[in-house]
Amino acid sequence: MEAISQDLRERVLAMYDQGKHTRRAIAERYQVSDSWLGKLLRRRRQTGSTQAKPHAGNRPAPMAERIAVIQLLIDQCPDATLAELRDRYNHQQKTSWSRATISQVVQKANRPLKKSRCTPANGTRRG
DSSP states (O other): OOOOOHHHHHHHHHHHHHTSSOHHHHHHHHTOOHHHHHHHHHHHHHHSOOSOOOOOOOOOOOHHHHHHHHHHHHHHOTTOOHHHHHHHHHHHHTOOOOHHHHHHHHHHTTOOOSOOTTSOSSSOOOO
16 A cells, blocks of 8 residues: 655645644545544644655565574484474574474475474384
8 A cells, every 4th residue: 555645645734724624524525534634633743744654564584594593403403393393493592483483494494304293103004
């Protein structure tokens, strides 16, 4: 969603500053919501600015650091399950990551785990 243009912000505020129209009438005239107009007025009152706030966006996580830690944990204990890796990582890094998150980091590190809870210990079938 794009920010509302500065020109429209100034026109809306100029009409409001005239004091001849209600907020609702101004909002309808310029096709903006009454709550947006209220937020714009509050922002101007509190900060003096009518500029749009910068969009924070999704910051990329420092994945290289996380991958390095996970690789180190896998090197220390190559037969660890995801649950064991999660417990060791959470204890070491003081986080609360899920097993799924650890799995994603392991996949990004291209380091497959050697142990699986669903696979029998050996490949032979009995019975």
